[in-house]
Amino acid sequence: MGLRTAEEYKNGLRDGREVWIEGEKVEDITSHPKMKVGVETSAIDYEMAENPKFRDLAVAIHPETGEPISRHYYISQNAEDLIKRHDLIVEATRQGDGIIPFTKDVAGDSLNAVLITCRSMGNEVYIDRINRFYNHVRNNDLSVACAMTDVKGDRSLHPSSPDQEHPDYYVHVVDKNDKGIIVRGAKGHITCAAYCDEILVLPCRAMREEDTDYALSFAIPVNTKGLRQIVRPYRYHQGPLEFPNDRPIRSQTESWIIFHDVFVPWERVFLCGEWQYAGAMAYNFSYSHRHTASCYRLAMTEVQLGLAIAIAEYNGIDKISHIREKITDMIIYIEMLNSLSRASCLEPIIREGVALPNYIISNLAKYHFAKNYHEFVKNVEDLCGGIFITTPTYKDYQVPELKEDIDKYLSGIKGTSALDRLKIIQGLKTTINADDEVLALHAEGSLQAERMTIYGEYQKRLQELKRNAEKIVGID
Numbered sequence: 317m318g319l320r321t322a323e324e325y326k327n328g329l330r331d332g333r334e335v336w337i338e339g340e341k342v343e344d345i346t347s348h349p350k351m352k353v354g355v356e357t358s359a360i361d362y363e364m365a366e367n368p369k370f371r372d373l374a375v376a377i378h379p380e381t382g383e384p385i386s387r388h389y390y391i392s393q394n395a396e397d398l399i400k401r402h403d404l405i406v407e408a409t410r411q412g413d414g415i416i417p418f419t420k421d422v423a424g425d426s427l428n429a430v431l432i433t434c435r436s437m438g439n440e441v442y443i444d445r446i447n448r449f450y451n452h453v454r455n456n457d458l459s460v461a462c463a464m465t466d467v468k469g470d471r472s473l474h475p476s477s478p479d480q481e482h483p484d485y486y487v488h489v490v491d492k493n494d495k496g497i498i499v500r501g502a503k504g505h506i507t508c509a510a511y512c513d514e515i516l517v518l519p520c521r522a523m524r525e526e527d528t529d530y531a532l533s534f535a536i537p538v539n540t541k542g543l544r545q546i547v548r549p550y551r552y553h554q555g556p557l558e559f560p561n562d563r564p565i566r567s568q569t570e571s572w573i574i575f576h577d578v579f580v581p582w583e584r585v586f587l588c589g590e591w592q593y594a595g596a597m598a599y600n601f602s603y604s605h606r607h608t609a610s611c612y613r614l615a616m617t618e619v620q621l622g623l624a625i626a627i628a629e630y631n632g633i634d635k636i637s638h639i640r641e642k643i644t645d646m647i648i649y650i651e652m653l654n655s656l657s658r659a660s661c662l663e664p665i666i667r668e669g670v671a672l673p674n675y676i677i678s679n680l681a682k683y684h685f686a687k688n689y690h691e692f693v694k695n696v697e698d699l700c701g702g703i704f705i706t707t708p709t710y711k712d713y714q715v716p717e718l719k720e721d722i723d724k725y726l727s728g729i730k731g732t733s734a735l736d737r738l739k740i741i742q743g744l745k746t747t748i749n750a751d752d753e754v755l756a757l758h759a760e761g762s763l764q765a766e767r768m769t770i771y772g773e774y775q776k777r778l779q780e781l782k783r784n785a786e787k788i789v790g791i792d
């Protein structure tokens with residue numbers, strides 16, 4: 317079939333999937349006022365492949381067939397391939413005014429994780445199945461959500477622990493027959509799941525032998541019977557209090573996915589009981605996905621820095637030394653992220669024929685941006701002043717006598733208008749909020765998850781350093 321247009325992607329989503337938002341069952345995800353923003357944002361990846369300006373970046377050549385395919389489904393072989401992928405994600409997020417299209421980015425990360433794990437197991441049946449599924453996604457230019465995070469219940473307990481309130485906090489097998497498996501459980505916070513073609517399920521942690529039924533990876537179409545999604549509310553429209561803006565609203569949303577005894581045919585099962593490989597699959601995903609995160613965060617914070625500089629200029633404080641210090645801190649944040657993100661591509665790790673961003677460096681990039689994001693935001697809020705939260709609304713501005721007051725008293729330096737100043741603040745408020753702060757902290761894994769990876773991956777180097785230090789002090 318080959319590359320799809322954005323329209324073809326949208327048409328594919330009208331398939332009877334069960335999606336709920338704010339207590340309402342969604343009939344057509346592509347036209348529903350509360351859902352279509354996510355669809356349109358994800359469609360950017362398809363639009364870029366059609367746009368001559370971005371085609372070289374968004375499209376790669378299938379190494380075997382010579383057909384054009386999405387770059388997200390080209391398996392990176394070296395640093396150059398990884399850098400192109402880095403550039404693609406950054407540019408796509410810029411096209412989304414700071415919001416990543418996501419559906420194909422996460423698809424590549426999760427497909428590669430399953431492929432690498434199956435290859436490292438040496439299980440020919442699984443290798444054949446994931447190859448077929450990968451080709452299905454690639455050849456039909458599909459979008460895929462990755463459902464890894466289980467709802468977990470008591471986090472201190474293992475999935476199968478009898479002390480858990482019930483056995484379904486982690487997705488698991490409840491029955492098997494000659495055609496496939498039946499699965500039950502729930503996954504949480506799954507980005508884009510409501511407007512993808514397929515959901516690829518991965519285990520979210522290392523398992524023990526008693527967790528065999530929970531060591532599970534499979535893929536199913538989003539309209540599979542028994543699969544229910546509850547989508548969180550999110551900014552999908554311009555409210556009456558907001559100053560009008562003609563640019564399309566960009567946003568992504570997350571789903572709670574409940575698997576009500578869902579049937580999965582064997583050809584779509586990539587891990588079923590091999591508990592020793594559950595942790596490896598989760599890690600293989602995180603290595604690549606944390607790099608994806610550093611790319612979109614880079615483009616996202618560029619928008620925030622741009623708005624921060626604009627408000628500093630409008631307020632006449634841009635040349636004041638402590639403001640310059642704060643802007644310099646923001647530049648350092650962004651350029652540190654850019655450097656780490658690119659460096660992780662330039663020192664790739666080749667696993668089972670797939671080039672992955674360097675594990676330690678990509679985790680450093682994610683850790684840097686998550687740990688320091690609140691400081692970045694603090695600087696923006698500081699230089700904005702209290703107006704960040706006390707702005708009059710567009711409704712006030714529509715009353716002539718109030719408009720007169722607002723225009724007179726809420727402008728900044730000579731030649732700037734109050735309206736433009738309020739629009740900049742509004743732009744900052746839509747991008748800097750609690751949702752985004754939590755996204756930075758938890759999406760792609762908590763701070764602790766990154767620290768664990770960095771520490772774990774550093775063990776060999778620690779031993780080398782220790783041996784060298786021992787030599788220095790004369791210990792044989």
Ligand SMILES: Cc1cc2nc3c(=O)[nH]c(=O)nc-3n(C[C@H](O)[C@H](O)[C@H](O)COP(=O)(O)OP(=O)(O)OC[C@H]3O[C@@H](n4cnc5c(N)ncnc54)[C@H](O)[C@@H]3O)c2cc1C
Pocket residue numbers: 422462463464465466467468471472504505506507508570754755758759760761762763764765
């Ligand atoms: C906006 C957003 C988008 C996301 N998109 C996706 C997605 O597309 N796909 C997907 O699979 N996931 C997604 N996630 C989930 C994300 O990976 C998780 O939020 C993250 O792994 C943390 O898990 P949690 O939210 O369940 O928090 P918790 O597990 O409750 O973590 C809270 C705190 O408890 C600590 N903690 C938890 N368990 C333990 C333990 N056993 N030992 C020690 N400390 C522990 C954590 O380190 C953290 O500090 C998304 C999350 C967000 C916020």
